[in-house]
Amino acid sequence: MPGIDIEGVAMRFGQVDALKDVSLRVPEGAFVTLLGPSGCGKTTLLNIIAGFLAPTRGRVLFDGQDVTGLRPEARDTAMCFQSYALFPHLSVQENIAFGPRQKRLERAETARRVTGLMEQLGLAPHAAKLPNALSGGQQQRVALARALAVAPGVVLFDEPLSNLDAKLRDQVRTEIRDLQRRVGFTAVYVTHDQAEALAMSDTVFLLNGGVIEQSGGPRDIYFRPRTRFAADFIGAANLHDGPISGGAMDTPFGPVPVDAPDAAHRTLCWRPEVVRLTEAGALSGKVAHVAFQGGWLDLFVTAGGQTLRLQVSGTHDIPEGATIRFDIPREAVVVLKDGANA
């Protein structure tokens, strides 16, 4: 189960820089996610780790060993592809046995692994079926079993849940995480779905335009975004631009408290769910729109031509047009680094 080091990796396709000097460390046995919008370079980086692409510059190390020039078939990795990439002419059982056979494992050991994985992932009743006879979720499980059958040190996931419906996605997401803990492998997971990244990862690397915008634990990256892009891409965020004076920024809604020194111009960010509705609140606004989401309410509150998004418990009954008062905890407000004058 190797740890992975990416050192100054750059990748250029023609005139386009897909990755620019990316460095990161994936500890042994960790579950890390490369998160970002389309074209940010996350899949390119995954393909470089797998060996399908050779970087224009930089190195990939597994446990300190340089594997940059190593062919994919010689690396201790296995990939779960977005399209599953199952072998259409082979049955479920044969698909799973493909890797162990290539690695020339003994027949008994191959059979043991194949049977074990099929039972573990509920595929035993489908052993003799061809991939086109399976549902999307079943195909995804076959892809996962096929990758795990070679007992890889590193499993690479390339948006493996993007073709599944929402309910199945939640289920397979939990299965993957459980399996990673139980089997024990280093996982690098690529997704553009921030909820998936936050729910599964030990560490999230947020990529934008070929560089790492921010990295950290899911809580840290969600509640302490460092840049406007990070704040905006991961979940909903309320942003204010203006001067900070006396530990607050004056806004049309009232003073937003912040734990920061006075400055001429800064950008503040806070999440909609940190808000506290209270009659004695220092901030106020008019409810322009209410969206009931089941467990919570999305309130779109306006003042001075600006709109904020607040999330409160779904048990509240707040009519559109009402004026509400609220507070924002000082510790929940962060100053962004790429604010207007930062």
Add this chain to the structure above:
Amino acid sequence: MPKAVKLALLLAPAFGLVVVMMSLVIWRAVAQSFGLYNFNGEDLLSLRHWAEMFATRRYWNALEWSAYVATTSALITLAIAYPLALWLRKPFAGSYLLSALLKAPYFVPGLVAVFLLLNVIAFHGIVNQALMWLGLTDRPIRLQNDRNGYGLIALQVWKQLPLAFLLLQGAVQAIPDPVLNAARDLGAGPVARFRKVVLPLTARAMQAASILIFINVAGDFTFQATVGPTRENSLATLMVQYQGTNYGDWNAAAVVGVTLMGLSLVGAVVFTALVQGLTRAMERA
């Protein structure tokens, strides 16, 4: 109206025409080979024409020659087209031009192709003139109508290559990159990827190409009559000889025609078995 009847009526104009025309032609040829539809005498159901043909050396020679040229041409064409299709799977500078050039023979009519080849290999052709100019020979050598039919097979391969290439290229390009990458990722090197992924996924195209080429070449008249060995007949040239040129014997020609259909059928079965056997053997190896 029941759905099945409605479907049958809808298909009847196109499908029905094909079935009727084919059945008529096949029935007529088979019946004629057994003495019916006799243009030179009385209709008489008999095995005589088959018995007489089986006793004729020319018939067996023509059958053997047609089978040999068709099999050799199909195998050589596939052997050339397969690596080319694999090589041109991914676009690169000049690959589209190469693909277009490989397909060009398909647009050249057979007789024009023969004319072009004769310009190259005839006694006064480019090759002989070049050999003499280089001093490699003092008189023209026989390249056209050669004893072993090398010129004929070369021409057949040239003419059939686009068909094989088109079928194989389509099949090879239809294999998604992630499937090949998955095999690679699971430890399969280039040879294993070809044996266990590419070959099984392109077997049907290979099978179709080999059968179509075999049937095309087995039934060839033009190339055999113009550049084939003068002492050999193909089944097609023999059939024409019986039917018109020499004897006006329609019943004998029908026997040869039915034999040609039988040869095509046997070729299809043999190539199907061959491709499937090869695929299984490669997967197991």
